[in-house]
Amino acid sequence: xxxxxxxxxLILAGILFAIGTFGFLARRxxxxxxxxxELMLNAVNLAIIAFGAFVAELTNDASVxxxxxxxxxxxEATVGLAxxxxxxxxxxxxxxxxxxxxxx
Amino acid sequence: MKYLVLTGLLxxxxxxxxLLVAALIVAxxxxxxxxxxxxxxxxxxxxxxxxxxxxxAVVTMRDIIRCGLAMIVCFAALAGLYVLLGAPLVAGTQVLxxxxxxxxxxxxxxxxxxxxxxxxxxVFQSQAPAAAVAALILAFVIGIVVVGTAWGDVSTVxxxxxxxxxGVLFTDYLLPFEVVSVLLLVAVIGGVYLAKRDEESxx
Numbered sequence: 133x134x135x136x137x138x139x140x141x142l143i144l145a146g147i148l149f150a151i152g153t154f155g156f157l158a159r160r161x162x163x164x165x166x167x168x169x170e171l172m173l174n175a176v177n178l179a180i181i182a183f184g185a186f187v188a189e190l191t192n193d194a195s196v197x198x199x200x201x202x203x204x205x206x207x208e209a210t211v212g213l214a215x216x217x218x219x220x221x222x223x224x225x226x227x228x229x230x231x232x233x234x235x236x
Numbered sequence: 237m238k239y240l241v242l243t244g245l246l247x248x249x250x251x252x253x254x255l256l257v258a259a260l261i262v263a264x265x266x267x268x269x270x271x272x273x274x275x276x277x278x279x280x281x282x283x284x285x286x287x288x289x290x291x292x293a294v295v296t297m298r299d300i301i302r303c304g305l306a307m308i309v310c311f312a313a314l315a316g317l318y319v320l321l322g323a324p325l326v327a328g329t330q331v332l333x334x335x336x337x338x339x340x341x342x343x344x345x346x347x348x349x350x351x352x353x354x355x356x357x358x359v360f361q362s363q364a365p366a367a368a369v370a371a372l373i374l375a376f377v378i379g380i381v382v383v384g385t386a387w388g389d390v391s392t393v394x395x396x397x398x399x400x401x402x403g404v405l406f407t408d409y410l411l412p413f414e415v416v417s418v419l420l421l422v423a424v425i426g427g428v429y430l431a432k433r434d435e436e437s438x439x
Contacts, residue, residue, distance in 0.1 A: 133272055135280035135320055138390045139382055144284050144317075146378030148291050150371040155295030157367035158360045163346055167294055167307055170338065174314055177326075185321040186390040192404040195396050196412075198326050199405070202333050203416045207423035209338045213345040214430035221433075226349040229361055 141182035149175035160227045162216045166209065173205045242302055245290060249312045252282060276320055283320070286313040298359050300350070304343045311335050322395030 134140045148171060155168030177198050184194020220226055286309065293306035311334040318327035361367075405413060 133274070133277045135274070135276040136391060136393060138387055140280065140284075141317070141321070142382040143379055144287065146382060147288060147375050149378070150375035151288070151291045151295055153374055154367050154371035157370065158364035159295065160359060160361050161300055163342065163349060164295070164300060164303060164359075167303060167342060170307065170334075170342075171291055171294060171310065174311065174334070178314060178317060181318055181321050181323050181326060184396070185323065185393045186387070188394055191394050191396050192401050195323050195326050195401050196405050196409045198323070199329055200409075200412060200416055202326075202329055203420060206333055206338055207419050209341055210423045210427040211430070213341060214427040217345060217348055217431050220349040225351065 138182055138186045141185075142179055145175045145179040145182065148172075148178065160229055162219070162226050162228050163213070165228065166212050166216065169212075170205065170209065173201060173208075177201050238297075238299075238302065242293075242305060245286070245293075245306070245309050249286060249309050252279075252286075252316060279316065280320055283313045283316040286310075287317070296359075300346050301343070304339065304346055307342065308335055308339045311339065320393075322393050325396065325398050325401060 152168045152171035152175060155171065156165050159165055159168065180194050180198050180201070184190045184192075184198075216226065219231065223231060290306045290310040290313065294303050294310060297303050297306065311330060315327040315330040315335075318324070318330060
C-alpha cells in the first residue's frame with residue numbers, strides 16, 4: 133500500500149525539505165544552518181531514489197546520482213564547517229546575526 | 237526528561253534494525269492481520285514518523301548538541317527508507333558517509349564553536365514566524381504538485397542490482413566519478429587551509 137506508492141515518498145521528501153528550509157531561514161547558529169542544508173540535501177536524495185525505484189529506466193542512474201550527491205554533500209560540509217570555524221576564531225561567536233561588520 | 241526522549245529515539249532507531257531484517261524475511265505476509273497492509277507499509281510509516289520527528293527536533297531543539305544527535309537518528313531513518321526502496325548500496329553509503337563522517341564532523345565543529353552562553357540564548361532569529369509560514373507554503377505546494385501529477389504506471393518497487401549499478405558507475409558515469417574524487421581532494425585541502433591557525437598573526 134503506502135510503501136508501494138511514489139506519492140508517499142515524494143510527499144515525505146517534500147515535508148523534510150520544508151523542515152530544512154525553515155531551519156535554514158530561522159536558526160541563529162551557523163552550524164544549525166549547515167545541518168538544515170544537510171536535511172534539504174537528504175530530502176532531495178530521497179526523492180531521487182524514490183523516482184529510481186519506481187521508474188524502470190531510471191533505476192541505475194538514480195542510484196549513481198544519489199551517490200554523487202552524497203559525495204558533494206560531504207565536500208560541502210567540510211568546507212562549510214571550516215569556514216564557520218575560521219569565522220568563529222575571528223569573531224568569537226557562532227551566531228550569524230552578530231556578523232554585522234558590513235552593516236555599520 | 238529531554239535526555240529520556242532522545243535516548244528513547246536512539247534506542248528506537250537501533251531496535252528497528254532487527255525488525256527490518258525480520259520484515260524482509262516475512263515480506264508479503266499481511267501484517268497484524270490487517271488486510272492490504274504488509275510489513276513494509278508499517279516499516280514505511282515507522283521510518284517516516286522517525287524521520288519527520290527527528291527532522292523537526294534538528295531545527296527546533298535548544299541545545300545544539302542534541303540537534304546533532306537528532307540528525308543522526310534522521311539519517312538512520314533515511315537509510316531504512318532506502319532499503320525499503322530497494323537501494324541497499326545507497327543505504328550503506330548513507331550510514332557510512334552521513335552517520336559515520338558528516339555527523340561526527342558536525343559534532344566536532346559544534347564542540348569547537350560552543351560558547352558558554354549559547355544554550356541559554358535565543359535560538360531563532362526574529363524572522364522565524366515568517367520562515368515557518370514560508371516552509372508550510374512550500375510543503376503545501378510540493379504536496380499539491382506531487383498529488384496532482386500523473387506519474388504513469390508506478391506501482392511496484394524495482395530493486396537496484398549492485399553489480400549492474402557498479403557497471404553503470406564505472407562505464408557511463410566514469411568521468412563524473414573521477415571529477416567527484418578530485419572535488420573531494422580539493423575540499424579536503426581547502427578545509428585544512430581554511431581551518432588552520434594563521435601563524436604570522438599568532439591565531
